[in-house]
Amino acid sequence: MGALADPLRLTIVRKLMLESEDYDHSCGWFGFDRPKSSLTHHFKALREAGLIRQRQYGLERRSRVRTEDINQRFPGLLDLVAHWHQD
Amino acid sequence: MGALADPLRLTIVRKLMLESEDYDHSCGWFGFDRPKSSLTHHFKALREAGLIRQRQYGLERRSRVRTEDINQRFPGLLDLVAHWHQD
């Protein structure tokens, strides 16, 4: 998955997995200090790689990891991501 | 591992794992139709990422996957690579 090669995108998936307690989260929730267009770029990459899905809740577009699908297509990938030590 | 994001490097590691029967292999063994300098570039990337080691045998510099080290640092990564279905 080339989509996870980018450090910010890896962080996004990790935060969703490890800190989200089964909720979906909007872009703002992550607290990244980047312009909106940059964030859109990365969320789009994750979406198109099949790693997250997004649903509209009012104004927000909340993201969630596609756990089932990923575990089926790439067994072990999410475990790897979860235990990944940066660098 | 950003080093595995490149398709040729993923192929190199996969071939070493799946077709090498516990031998080390020189660049030529892989049969890639690329200039030497390009291959050096990719083998260097894999070496610096800690994914392979190389030993000199006469003229050749043979490569081998660092299975032990990788399994220790990133448990599950090599299984993932082995079962990876391209695209």
Place this chain on the structure above:
DNA sequence: TCATTAGTTCGATAAAACTCGTACTTGGTC
């Protein structure tokens, strides 16, 4: 309807990565 807010799209620029030719180094052989 108007204002606000979350996010997208587009386009331009910058940074990173890949490709590959040329020259060089190293090991082996005659």
Place this chain on the structure above:
DNA sequence: GACCAAGTACGAGTTTTATCGAACTAATGA
């Protein structure tokens, strides 16, 4: 030594990817 073969180092050109501003869309609420 001269020669050849495997691989490296360097540099330049090309391609890919990231970054981000500005204009835009969609949903909400006053």
